Amino acid sequence: xxxxxxxxxxxxxxxxxxxxxxxxxxxxxxxxxxxxxxxxxxxxxxxxxxxxxxxxxxxxxxxxxxxxxxxxxxxxxxxxxxxxxxxxxxxxxxxxxxxxxxxxxxxxxxxxxxxxxxxxxxxxxxxxxxxxxxxxxxxxxxxxxxxxxxxxxxxxxxxxxxxxxxxxxxx
Amino acid sequence: xxxxxxxxxxxxxxxxxxxxxxxxxxxxxxxxxxxxxxxxxxxxxxxxxxxxxxxxxxxxxxxxxxxxxxxxxxxxxxxxxxxxxxxxxxxxxxxxxxxxxxxxxxxxxxxxxxxxxxxxxxxxxxxxxxxxxxxxxxxxxxxxxxxxxxxxxxxxxxxxxxxxxxxxxxxxxxxxxxxxxxxxxxxxxxxxxxxxxxxxxxxxxxxxxxxxxxxxxxxxxxxxxxxxxxxxxxxxxxxxxxxxxxxxxxxxxxxxxxxxxxxxxxxxxxxxxxxxxxxxxxxxxxxxxxxxxxxxxxxxxxxxxxxxxxxxxxxxxxxxxxxxxxxxxxxxxxxxxxxxxxxxxxxxxxxxxxxx
Numbered sequence: 001x002x003x004x005x006x007x008x009x010x011x012x013x014x015x016x017x018x019x020x021x022x023x024x025x026x027x028x029x030x031x032x033x034x035x036x037x038x039x040x041x042x043x044x045x046x047x048x049x050x051x052x053x054x055x056x057x058x059x060x061x062x063x064x065x066x067x068x069x070x071x072x073x074x075x076x077x078x079x080x081x082x083x084x085x086x087x088x089x090x091x092x093x094x095x096x097x098x099x100x101x102x103x104x105x106x107x108x109x110x111x112x113x114x115x116x117x118x119x120x121x122x123x124x125x126x127x128x129x130x131x132x133x134x135x136x137x138x139x140x141x142x143x144x145x146x147x148x149x150x151x152x153x154x155x156x157x158x159x160x161x162x163x164x165x166x167x168x169x170x171x
Numbered sequence: 172x173x174x175x176x177x178x179x180x181x182x183x184x185x186x187x188x189x190x191x192x193x194x195x196x197x198x199x200x201x202x203x204x205x206x207x208x209x210x211x212x213x214x215x216x217x218x219x220x221x222x223x224x225x226x227x228x229x230x231x232x233x234x235x236x237x238x239x240x241x242x243x244x245x246x247x248x249x250x251x252x253x254x255x256x257x258x259x260x261x262x263x264x265x266x267x268x269x270x271x272x273x274x275x276x277x278x279x280x281x282x283x284x285x286x287x288x289x290x291x292x293x294x295x296x297x298x299x300x301x302x303x304x305x306x307x308x309x310x311x312x313x314x315x316x317x318x319x320x321x322x323x324x325x326x327x328x329x330x331x332x333x334x335x336x337x338x339x340x341x342x343x344x345x346x347x348x349x350x351x352x353x354x355x356x357x358x359x360x361x362x363x364x365x366x367x368x369x370x371x372x373x374x375x376x377x378x379x380x381x382x383x384x385x386x387x388x389x390x391x392x393x394x395x396x397x398x399x400x401x402x403x404x405x406x407x408x409x410x411x412x413x414x415x416x417x418x419x420x421x422x423x424x425x426x427x428x429x430x431x432x433x434x435x436x437x438x439x440x441x442x443x444x445x446x447x448x449x450x451x452x453x454x455x456x457x458x459x460x461x462x463x464x465x466x467x468x469x470x471x472x473x474x475x476x477x478x479x480x481x482x483x484x485x486x487x488x489x490x491x492x493x494x495x496x497x498x499x500x501x502x503x504x505x506x507x508x509x510x511x512x513x514x515x516x517x518x519x520x521x522x523x524x525x526x527x
Contacts, residue, residue, distance in 0.1 A: 058237050065235065086259050093256040152249075159250035160260040163233040167263065 062158045069165040083168055090160055094153065101149050108142040180404050183387040185526035186413055186470060192420040193521060194369045196220030196292070196362075198336045198353065199302060199427030200476075203229075203252075203493030204514075206310065207507045208423070210271060211514050213285035215521070220292040220365030223302040223334055223427075225252040226313035227271050228507055229262035230494035241501035245485075248494035258305035267309075268316035279508035287318040292325045292368040294361070296332025298347040304328055325368045330357065336427075336458055337361040343457075351429050351436065352453050360459030366422065366469070376462030382410035384455060389475060392516035398497050399512045400486045402433055402475040405520065406452075408461040409470050419468040421524050423517060426454040428490035431475045437487060470524055474517050 116135055122128045193215050197205035202224020209219040210227050229252040230244045237243040255261045275283045291314050295307035311326045330337075333348045335355035343356040360376065367373050389405035413419040434450040435442040455461075455473040464471045478489035486496050495504030497512050505511050509518070 055242075058239070058242065061238065062236070082259075086257060089257045089259070097256075155246065156250045156254065156256050159233065159236050159246050160256040162235060163251060163260055166233060166235060 059154070059158065062162055066158065066162045066165055069162070069169060072169070083164065086164055087161075090157065090164075094157060097153055097156075101146065101153075104149075105142070105146055108138075108145075112138050112142070180386045180388040182391060183405075183407065183520055183523045184385070186409065186524055187416055187418045188421050188470060188525040189418060190215055190421065190521060190525035190527070192217055192370075193423070194218045194220070194366075194420070195423040195425065196222070196365045196369075197224065197425030197427070197491070198222040198430070199224065199334065200490035200493055201425030201427045201430075202302075204425050204491035205423075207493060207511070208425075208514055208517060210274075210283065210286075211280045211507065211509045211511070212518055213281040213283065213289070215281075215518075216289065218290035218292075218369030220294075220369065221307075221310055222294045222336055222361065222365075223296070223299055223307060224310060225302065225306045225493075226262050226264055226267045226310045228267060228274070229306075229309075231270070231504075232262050232267070239501075240504070241495070244495045244501060244504060252306055252494075253302050254300075255303060255305060258308075261303070261305040262309045262313075264309040264312035264316055268313055271313075271317060274508070279505075279510070281509075283317050286314065287320075288323075289319060290323045290325075290369050291319055292327075292365045294327045294330075294332075296330055296334065296347075297328070298331050298349070299334045300349045301334035325364075332357060336454075338457065338459055340457055352450065353427055353430060354453060354458060360463075362424070362459040363463050366460075366463050366467075369422075370420075370467075373463065374466040376459065377465045378462075380408075380410070380461050380465045381412070382408060382414065382461070382465055384408050384452070384461070389516070389520075392519040393512055396512060397479065397483055398499070399516060400477055400479045400484050400489070400492065400497060401513065401516060402431055402477040404432065405475045406432075406455045406473040407470055407520075407524070408455065408464050408473070410465045410468055413468055413470060417468050419470050421470045421472055421521060422460070422464070423472045423474070423521065424455070424458070424460050425474065425491060425517075426476070428488040430454045431477055431489045433475075434478055434489045472517075472520055472524065474520060476513070 112135060120131060122131065194217055195205050195208050196219060199222070202221045205219050205221050206224055206227050209216055230247045232247050232251045234240075234243055236246040250256075251260060252262055271280070271283055274280050293307060293311050293314070295302070295304040297304060308328070311324060314324060315321055331347050333346065333355055335344065335348075335353045337346070337355055337357035338360055339358050340354070340356060343354045344350065344352070346355045346357045348355060363376060385407045386404050387407065388403065389401055390403055393399035393401050410419070429436070430450055430453070432449065432451055435444060436447045437443065455471070460471045463469065476489050476491050478487050480487040484496050486492070492506040492511070492513050495501055495506045497506055498504035506513070509515065
């Protein structure tokens with residue numbers, strides 16, 4: 001069981017490193033390349049970038065703290081078996097949520113595709129523009145909701161694991 | 172928000188109310204606030220109805236969630252108190268019951284011993300995707316640990332309801348959905364079940380109400396402080412007999428997020444004023460409370476929360492404060508005590524109704 005916990009902690013550490021690399025890439029993509037954007041007020045942009053940095057740092061810190069706590073628990077001579085069961089339950093819950101997200105993504109795409117393929121009565125250019133714009137807007141909304149759901153899942157895992165481990169350490 | 176008197180809403184009046192027989196109920200954030208109000212003033216209340224709500228101060232379950240206190244409270248609210256990944260990651264009722272006892276010992280809320288003789292209705296729908304049933308289950312255990320007899324708790328957790336208050340209005344959402352207006356058709360009036368559990372057998376609801384929904388200026392109860400995230404107006408249903416002087420009891424009914432009268436849904440970060448009318452009076456006219464009030468000489472008090480999202484308060488969905496967004500200092504948040512801005516406001520309204 002200690003070996004299994006250590007493996008879980010090491011896996012989590014590896015995921016943390018991958019997450020950190022993904023966040024660095026995200027931050028890099030948010031920073032404008034010189035000469036490619038029109039002149040924009042810099043204050044709001046940097047303000048948001050600062051918030052991204054702060055929240056991502058918190059996220060990575062949480063992940064590291066959870067890994068460290070799991071390592072500490074794994075090193076204890078007498079171990080509560082429930083943490084291992086709970087870890088498996090968390091993994092199962094994550095798979096369930098990813099499956100649900102995937103289903104929602106496919107459903108959303110299907111609905112947009114069906115709408116796009118259907119012939120609707122249109123009398124004016126403005127109405128045609130409206131309908132075409134609606135489809136793009138719905139696709140963007142679907143993308144945004146998927147991205148948000150992924151972030152929520154990441155945070156949810158971090159908080160659940162951290163909270164569970166913290167409770168075990170208090171016992 | 173200004174302190175000037177409203178030109179369209181008079182102050183809340185006083186009635187012949189026996190405040191020692193008061194009760195409170197709520198949905199969602201209203202349910203979380205119901206628990207807070209119930210504990211803060213347990214000497215005043217005889218019972219509570221909690222629809223899809225978690226236990227007292229559950230947003231403080233895991234302080235280490237983030238380095239910044241305000242962020243930690245929000246993360247707790249979302250991932251421990253609403254949607255824990257697994258039931259074991261839900262709030263810990265034993266720990267929170269201990270927190271409640273400590274809070275009472277500090278004089279911040281009434282003695283928890285007051286709860287022992289009270290009656291509590293707790294509901295969770297099996298299709299609720301907003302506040303997980305595992306969280307509401309901890310609310311039941313929380314009350315039991317504070318001395319409410321199991322026989323005095325009506326815990327309903329088998330109905331396939333979404334996140335909603337249930338009615339028998341055919342126009343309302345299907346039972347199992349989780350979307351605004353969060354009022355779902357389930358073939359019965361949940362408000363009636365709540366009131367009858369709290370007060371015992373009551374007269375059946377009237378077919379046609381005799382009284383009035385009074386609009387009053389709510390701002391005096393929070394001194395117009397924008398930190399309160401409460402609206403200019405609030406409402407109270409007063410039966411005709413009560414307006415004419417009959418003795419009455421008061422029930423406080425707390426709406427959930429996105430259910431305040433002036434809530435407008437946000438689309439792409441902006442209030443969708445062009446397409447989405449404000450929520451309006453649905454919660455305080457169609458949920459069945461008024462019909463029961465009329466038959467049983469109850470005043471139903473409907474305080475109103477409002478959405479704000481600025482440097483002062485992050486509450487875009489117009490929820491009651493159960494995670495500390497009104498706190499002046501998030502490191503020592505006060506959203507749960509008798510001095511908390513919203514609890515003080517609601518209690519002030521209750522006292523006014525009783526002529527105090």
